[in-house]
Amino acid sequence: MAIPTRRPSLFLAAALALALLSACSGPREYFSVIPDRDGKTGQMVVTPRQGNALALDRTNASATVRGGEISPAKLSEAELKEMYKEALAAQPMAPARFLLYFVEGGDILTAESQRELENVLAEIKKRPAPDLIVVGHTDRVGSVADNDRLALRRAEKVRSQLVAQGFSPEGISASGRGEREPLVATADEVAEARNRRVEILVR
Amino acid sequence: MKFTWLGFLSCCAVFGLVCSCPVVAQVAAASAAGQTAPAWVAQVKVSRGIVRIERGGQRFPSPVGARLKVEDTVITEANGSVGLMFADNSTLSMGPGGEVFLHTFSYDPTTYMGAFDAFVKQGTVSLQAGNLAQGAPDSVKIRTPQAEVKGNARQFLVSVEEKK
Numbered sequence: 001m002a003i004p005t006r007r008p009s010l011f012l013a014a015a016l017a018l019a020l021l022s023a024c025s026g027p028r029e030y031f032s033v034i035p036d037r038d039g040k041t042g043q044m045v046v047t048p049r050q051g052n053a054l055a056l057d058r059t060n061a062s063a064t065v066r067g068g069e070i071s072p073a074k075l076s077e078a079e080l081k082e083m084y085k086e087a088l089a090a091q092p093m094a095p096a097r098f099l100l101y102f103v104e105g106g107d108i109l110t111a112e113s114q115r116e117l118e119n120v121l122a123e124i125k126k127r128p129a130p131d132l133i134v135v136g137h138t139d140r141v142g143s144v145a146d147n148d149r150l151a152l153r154r155a156e157k158v159r160s161q162l163v164a165q166g167f168s169p170e171g172i173s174a175s176g177r178g179e180r181e182p183l184v185a186t187a188d189e190v191a192e193a194r195n196r197r198v199e200i201l202v203r
Numbered sequence: 204m205k206f207t208w209l210g211f212l213s214c215c216a217v218f219g220l221v222c223s224c225p226v227v228a229q230v231a232a233a234s235a236a237g238q239t240a241p242a243w244v245a246q247v248k249v250s251r252g253i254v255r256i257e258r259g260g261q262r263f264p265s266p267v268g269a270r271l272k273v274e275d276t277v278i279t280e281a282n283g284s285v286g287l288m289f290a291d292n293s294t295l296s297m298g299p300g301g302e303v304f305l306h307t308f309s310y311d312p313t314t315y316m317g318a319f320d321a322f323v324k325q326g327t328v329s330l331q332a333g334n335l336a337q338g339a340p341d342s343v344k345i346r347t348p349q350a351e352v353k354g355n356a357r358q359f360l361v362s363v364e365e366k367k
Binding site: 026027028029030031032033034035036038040041042043044045046047048049055056057065066067068070080083084085086087088089090091092093095128129131133135148173175176177178180201203 | 246247248249251267268284285286287288290292294296297298299301312313314325326327328329331332336340347348349350351352353354355356357358359360361362363364365366367
């Protein structure tokens with residue numbers, strides 16, 4: 001009776017050795033979460049080919065995957081900075097953000113915002129390969145659908161003003177967010193000058 | 204029981220269709236409304252050393268200002284690094300000896316809905332989340348030879364050792 005009991009354990013040992021071998025060979029992958037410019041991390045879930053997913057949600061939380069199997073990893077901020085030195089150094093500059101405001105109900109910029117366009121042009125000149133995103137917003141006066149159209153019209157207007165200043169049209173995208181993203185929360189149908197705006201991102 | 208299960212399944216299918224249709228309609232409506240979104244999805248903002256874009260079997264150099272499309276592969280040589288900025292303000296930057304395939308990128312700037320899916324074949328990659336991750340966290344996905352990453356992390360790092 002001793003032999004049949006030993007055999008399965010031998011098989012088990014062999015299988016275990018094989019599994020260990022496959023887990024310890026082959027290329028390694030690393031995954032880490034680091035905070036953004038505002039110090040926020042959020043969560044990322046790493047799902048390996050085999051086994052359970054691992055959620056990483058603290059600053060510098062890391063995991064490694066090898067042979068399709070995942071395990072937590074301990075990497076310090078200094079180690080991550082060294083490991084990803086070139087990739088981190090190649091991150092594009094953060095977009096510069098400008099807000100321009102409109103006279104109620106239409107696509108005419110306020111006088112002050114018309115002057116602010118000069119600063120936008122100055123920022124464009126600072127960047128090696130600038131592209132612009134112009135996003136129009138409205139206050140909550142009028143229907144959602146009308147405000148989607150007005151928001152887009154505002155963005156298009158600013159876009160055409162920048163094109164008139166000589167900026168390449170294919171480098172500017174214009175879109176509208178309607179009344180979805182007010183700067184100042186209000187009840188519906190409330191006129192609010194600070195929400196009648198376009199946001200320009202110079203990237 | 205059998206009948207109920209079938210009923211349940213077909214309900215799921217119908218529900219799935221109903222749920223997916225508005226998204227398609229929304230994207231179509233956004234482009235029909237004359238939204239002036241360019242055809243490209245990302246632009247090279249930083250390029251050091253030798254960096255290439257592989258598109259339709261051909262390789263192109265990738266200087267600062269070059270634009271990328273879906274299904275492009277970005278390759279950095281041993282002295283290369285590159286930084287891309289996507290339409291939703293997310294960024295992806297790569298260190299040397301890297302290869303990343305841009306599998307999917309769709310983005311509706313009105314609703315922030317869409318999908319980002321890139322395959323990191325090898326190299327070191329840093330990803331900064333943009334508006335897509337805000338719209339729906341599971342819309343951003345990074346795949347590697349051995350794993351898949353999803354979530355609303357603001358900034359994450361992925362490194363894939365070269366296969367020997």
